[in-house]
Amino acid sequence: MRLIINGEAQIVEAATLSQLLAALDYEGEWLATAINGELIHREERDDHRLADNDRIEILTPMQGG
Secondary structure, X not given: OEEEEOOXXXXXOXXXXXXXXXXXXXXXXXXXXXXXXXXXXXXXXOOOEOOOOOEEEEEOOXXXX
């Protein structure tokens, strides 16, 4: 399936958002995720099915100052 992840086109095998995060080695409860501009809460990731050409944003906190 073709997805746009953080602005970059990628081909992936994942069927759900949680599978995608695992495949991309994103772990932890501190992630923020959105699909096609809609925030997807952590509790919904297992059930949220991905579709071809979805635009996915994965945000992680940054340290620094």
